[in-house]
Amino acid sequence: MVKTDYIIRIIEQFAAFLWAIVFNKKAQNYDIALDKIEEVYNGLLHLDSNVIRNLRVSEIIQNNTYKNILDKDNIEIIANLLFEEADIIERINGTNITSLQCYEKSFELFFVLFDNMETEKTYEKINEIINKLENYETKNEIMYKIYEYYMKIDLYGKAEDKLYQLLEINYPNIKNEIETFYKILLNKDDNILEKGNLPRNEIVNGIKELENM
Numbered sequence: 001m002v003k004t005d006y007i008i009r010i011i012e013q014f015a016a017f018l019w020a021i022v023f024n025k026k027a028q029n030y031d032i033a034l035d036k037i038e039e040v041y042n043g044l045l046h047l048d049s050n051v052i053r054n055l056r057v058s059e060i061i062q063n064n065t066y067k068n069i070l071d072k073d074n075i076e077i078i079a080n081l082l083f084e085e086a087d088i089i090e091r092i093n094g095t096n097i098t099s100l101q102c103y104e105k106s107f108e109l110f111f112v113l114f115d116n117m118e119t120e121k122t123y124e125k126i127n128e129i130i131n132k133l134e135n136y137e138t139k140n141e142i143m144y145k146i147y148e149y150y151m152k153i154d155l156y157g158k159a160e161d162k163l164y165q166l167l168e169i170n171y172p173n174i175k176n177e178i179e180t181f182y183k184i185l186l187n188k189d190d191n192i193l194e195k196g197n198l199p200r201n202e203i204v205n206g207i208k209e210l211e212n213m
Helices: 002-026 030-044 049-054 057-063 072-093 097-116 120-133 140-152 156-168 174-186 190-195 200-211
Strands: none
Touching (some): 072 120
């Protein structure tokens, strides 16, 4: 009960901080917004923001997993902070490597959350980050994860686009991945394929083109 109350209090405090971060960002008070982000890291999470920026996603996950249970609340807070920092720095400097790295890390953390709890809020945030990443040259591994995300939400047309982007850069084993992708889709109903914006005739044509490559 005590632990539950503590978690609720942390979530409520973060909601207030996030409102202040977004408010100041929109008001172009960027220094204040960045200071608020530091306050969350230091005061709320008791973390060093520089450490988080330098940790790999797998390390962040490991540090927030206790007895094989993921601390989803902490992961969500960190993912949001990384996104807000990336967005603020991008507003100041335009597209830049720091924002790209923060966006990528935020996307990966939200993707982990999506695997654990497919909420509307997580879905909306992932889509927002993907839109941001369209302005950057992302790591191949991130592009592949975006493909996996589109498969999970049944957006097959967009999934196919990502696969062919990976094919253009000779991503390992990608031709076999595309073949498997088409085989999976051929077993789905036509109405599901239509909703996913990849009708059966386009899949058949895609298989033929792949065979001719």
